Amino acid sequence: xxxxxxxxxxxxxxGQIVNTNAQYLTKRLNDVGVNVYYHSVVGDNPIRLKECLRxxxxxxxxxxxxxxLGPTKDDITKETVAEIMGMKLVRDEETFRNIRCFFxxxxxxxxxxxIKQADIPEGCTIIPNKNGTAPGCLIEKDGKTIIMxxxxxxxxxxxxxxxxxxxxxxKTGQIIGSRMLKVFGIGESEMExxxxxxxxxxxxxxxxxxxxxxxxxxxxxxxxxxxxxxMKMIDxxxxxxxxxxxxxxxxxxxxxxxxxxVQLLIGKGISISTAESCTGGMLASKLxxxxxxSDVFTNGFITYSNQSKIDVLGVNPDTxxxxxxxxxxxxxxxxxxxxKKTSSRAGISITGIAGPDxxxxxxxxxxxxxxxxxDGEIDTMALKLNGDRERVRHMACLNAMNMLRKKILx
Amino acid sequence: xxxxxxxxxxxxxxGQIVNTNAQYLTKRLNDVGVNVYYHSVVGDNPIRLKECLRxxxxxxxxxxxxxxLGPTKDDITKETVAEIMGMKLVRDEETFRNIRCFFxxxxxxxxxxxIKQADIPEGCTIIPNKNGTAPGCLIEKDGKTIIMxxxxxxxxxxxxxxxxxxxxxxKTGQIIGSRMLKVFGIGESEMExxxxxxxxxxxxxxxxxxxxxxxxxxxxxxxxxxxxxxMKMIDxxxxxxxxxxxxxxxxxxxxxxxxxxVQLLIGKGISISTAESCTGGMLASKLxxxxxxSDVFTNGFITYSNQSKIDVLGVNPDTxxxxxxxxxxxxxxxxxxxxKKTSSRAGISITGIAGPDxxxxxxxxxxxxxxxxxDGEIDTMALKLNGDRERVRHMACLNAMNMLRKKILx
Numbered sequence: 001x002x003x004x005x006x007x008x009x010x011x012x013x014x015g016q017i018v019n020t021n022a023q024y025l026t027k028r029l030n031d032v033g034v035n036v037y038y039h040s041v042v043g044d045n046p047i048r049l050k051e052c053l054r055x056x057x058x059x060x061x062x063x064x065x066x067x068x069l070g071p072t073k074d075d076i077t078k079e080t081v082a083e084i085m086g087m088k089l090v091r092d093e094e095t096f097r098n099i100r101c102f103f104x105x106x107x108x109x110x111x112x113x114x115i116k117q118a119d120i121p122e123g124c125t126i127i128p129n130k131n132g133t134a135p136g137c138l139i140e141k142d143g144k145t146i147i148m149x150x151x152x153x154x155x156x157x158x159x160x161x162x163x164x165x166x167x168x169x170x171k172t173g174q175i176i177g178s179r180m181l182k183v184f185g186i187g188e189s190e191m192e193x194x195x196x197x198x199x200x201x202x203x204x205x206x207x208x209x210x211x212x213x214x215x216x217x218x219x220x221x222x223x224x225x226x227x228x229x230x231m232k233m234i235d236x237x238x239x240x241x242x243x244x245x246x247x248x249x250x251x252x253x254x255x256x257x258x259x260x261x262v263q264l265l266i267g268k269g270i271s272i273s274t275a276e277s278c279t280g281g282m283l284a285s286k287l288x289x290x291x292x293x294s295d296v297f298t299n300g301f302i303t304y305s306n307q308s309k310i311d312v313l314g315v316n317p318d319t320x321x322x323x324x325x326x327x328x329x330x331x332x333x334x335x336x337x338x339x340k341k342t343s344s345r346a347g348i349s350i351t352g353i354a355g356p357d358x359x360x361x362x363x364x365x366x367x368x369x370x371x372x373x374x375d376g377e378i379d380t381m382a383l384k385l386n387g388d389r390e391r392v393r394h395m396a397c398l399n400a401m402n403m404l405r406k407k408i409l410x
Numbered sequence: 411x412x413x414x415x416x417x418x419x420x421x422x423x424x425g426q427i428v429n430t431n432a433q434y435l436t437k438r439l440n441d442v443g444v445n446v447y448y449h450s451v452v453g454d455n456p457i458r459l460k461e462c463l464r465x466x467x468x469x470x471x472x473x474x475x476x477x478x479l480g481p482t483k484d485d486i487t488k489e490t491v492a493e494i495m496g497m498k499l500v501r502d503e504e505t506f507r508n509i510r511c512f513f514x515x516x517x518x519x520x521x522x523x524x525i526k527q528a529d530i531p532e533g534c535t536i537i538p539n540k541n542g543t544a545p546g547c548l549i550e551k552d553g554k555t556i557i558m559x560x561x562x563x564x565x566x567x568x569x570x571x572x573x574x575x576x577x578x579x580x581k582t583g584q585i586i587g588s589r590m591l592k593v594f595g596i597g598e599s600e601m602e603x604x605x606x607x608x609x610x611x612x613x614x615x616x617x618x619x620x621x622x623x624x625x626x627x628x629x630x631x632x633x634x635x636x637x638x639x640x641m642k643m644i645d646x647x648x649x650x651x652x653x654x655x656x657x658x659x660x661x662x663x664x665x666x667x668x669x670x671x672v673q674l675l676i677g678k679g680i681s682i683s684t685a686e687s688c689t690g691g692m693l694a695s696k697l698x699x700x701x702x703x704s705d706v707f708t709n710g711f712i713t714y715s716n717q718s719k720i721d722v723l724g725v726n727p728d729t730x731x732x733x734x735x736x737x738x739x740x741x742x743x744x745x746x747x748x749x750k751k752t753s754s755r756a757g758i759s760i761t762g763i764a765g766p767d768x769x770x771x772x773x774x775x776x777x778x779x780x781x782x783x784x785d786g787e788i789d790t791m792a793l794k795l796n797g798d799r800e801r802v803r804h805m806a807c808l809n810a811m812n813m814l815r816k817k818i819l820x
Contacts, residue, residue: 016620019433025425037423301709302709
């Protein structure tokens with residue numbers, strides 16, 4: 001089965017957004033045994049969209065469109081597909097009610113524009129959209145399948161996973177089990193060298209290492225006739241990878257580093273608090289994004305100025321004067337003051353220079369000090385990070401969380 | 411002049427990488443007055459590549475390929491383009507020397523494979539590549555232009571900027587100026603209804619509203635013979651949009667809401683502090699990501715548990731008992747305690763239910779209360795947000811910042 005992804009939207013042809021949907025869908029289609037031979041992007045132009053749809057239908061079995069299902073008059077995907085497939089658009093009452101409820105829920109007025117989102121090609125299967133007003137459609141006609149999704153990934157991805165992936169699984173008869181491992185603390189090349197022979201020796205399950213949004217990921221995928229069997233085939237492969245990578249491997253099911261850390265804290269009953277300077281709440285925010293964190297996290301402090309480090313955390317002004325606010329010594333006093341204040345078993349402090357200004361020859365932009373305290377014992381780490389302000393702050397948080405994780409494990 | 415971008419590479423059709431090249435090139439082509447009507451992606455398959463190239467040449471004036479110029483036998487772009495255009499591949503001695511030098515410079519052995527990278531279509535213009543071994547090619551033949559780039563953005567981007575952008579500038583004689591406006595507080599449909607007549611009446615400058623990552627954006631773009639003149643043409647259009655959208659328009663040069671708010675605070679010399687429950691530091695983290703924030707932000711508190719709201723911010727336990735930790739009353743006491751503690755002129759408190767658990771019939775997941783204090787005066791807002799935990803927290807922060815922004819402006 002050959003699929004093609006057709007993204008519709010002038011914003012893509014203005015370079016305003018990048019077509020991440022195509023990557024996501026392609027990856028998942030490959031997972032379920034569907035080959036993707038083409039991606040196309042076309043603007044909100046009925047003539048060119050029609051031409052692209054006809055071409056796609058002529059060369060692919062499954063055509064997946066993203067975008068153009070919105071309420072505005074530029075949104076023409078549904079109308080154009082219906083025309084090409086010789087289908088009528090009809091009002092779907094349930095969809096209409098859902099859209100009305102959506103607006104009630106978010107306390108906004110439903111506009112006359114939104115009504116057209118309830119019109120769908122007659123006889124198609126509706127793909128529910130829990131995160132937006134535009135439902136998707138699945139059309140099977142004349143031996144071809146057309147699947148239409150809205151453009152925003154936050155809407156498209158759950159719709160694909162909940163409705164279309166199972167549909168394709170049934171169609172291809174290929175059941176795939178896969179696990180996403182994640183690694184922190186070694187570089188991509190080092191990880192690859194450590195497991196390259198395993199990667200090359202495997203065909204089912206396959207081992208695919210890659211970097212996604214700065215994270216080192218290893219996807220292990222097995223094909224079998226049923227899901228449980230596929231998953232069982234994966235387990236011994238994971239064991240072998242684990243032997244090679246040790247505790248640098250932190251996730252076995254795609255969980256984030258913060259999820260891993262929070263689960264570890266909850267599992268061991270270790271309470272935690274945070275004291276942040278350059279990260280400015282980002283560390284706490286990452287932890288707080290994990291449901292259930294309230295079992296172990298009660299509060300945190302953002303001490304951005306020198307004075308607040310002194311006032312709130314009790315850092316000695318002389319320490320800041322002698323060593324600087326960005327120093328191992330200040331980080332240590334921050335975490336000591338923090339734990340004294342919150343009585344938590346674990347504490348993390350971060351102080352650094354996120355840039356773009358504030359760097360010096362000895363402490364350039366990207367210099368970050370982390371102190372981790374666990375049951376009275378303090379470890380510190382000096383980091384030299386690169387990238388822009390946001391990346392420095394993000395990497396500081398990841399390194400700090402990983403440091404705590406390893407400290408708990410050891 | 412109409413261009414089309416054709417990315418060549420099976421890795422794109424396996425979902426291993428995302429096609430950021432297409433976005434980059436599209437943006438820059440628009441800047442120089444070249445319209446992009448299509449993007450395509452095809453694998454390293456000679457038959458399908460040929461078919462895609464023929465189609466692209468039939469419907470576009472300029473075809474830009476990325477990828478497939480590497481040394482392996484999968485790299486077939488140059489060979490296929492030469493075949494279609496009826497051109498011979500010939501060894502270019504200077505390119506050959508450059509490739510040899512490149513390997514000497516990076517201390518790696520030149521492989522026999524790399525020699526084929528010195529073969530180029532006879533009569534084409536070479537696009538030098540300082541960051542890799544594969545040169546690009548510019549072919550002008552039969553009224554069509556074909557431009558071939560290697561795939562890695564680190565190679566492609568400088569090649570485009572140094573050689574092709576000036577070439578296109580000369581060809582189109584068009585200079586583009588553009589401004590990105592941003593809107594918060596009204597929905598996409600409402601914004602569109604308010605300015606639709608302006609959008610439709612304009613051709614130069616154009617007005618293009620769209621949604622990017624949940625943000626409502628309006629791009630105003632003017633074409634002229636020089637940049638200053640283009641930018642001057644934009645100003646009156648922005649004025650007209652501003653009349654319609656009022657203070658819901660918060661950015662005139664693409665800046666984020668947090669950048670707008672921090673600049674406003676700095677400009678007015680208003681200090682700020684934050685007290686966060688469900689957002690858990692996300693609000694402070696957003697503010698802290700703006701360089702220069704230290705002028706107005708000294709510290710913040712993350713009071714996730716009820717007890718920490720009482721201990722750190724002095725919230726009355728009876729208030730929490732009577733109204734709940736997620737209530738207008740608690741938000742008000744949080745911001746009062748915060749401002750008392752930090753002596754800042756402005757304070758923001760957020761308390762809410764981010765989910766997935768913790769909702770009740772009266773206060774479902776997504777219920778968030780924000781209190782904003784400015785010079786002793788307190789405003790509150792009750793939000794009903796939807797989406798997952800991260801989105802609820804993100805939208806809570808945006809709404810809180812926007813509330814402060816409007817309070818300062820009024």
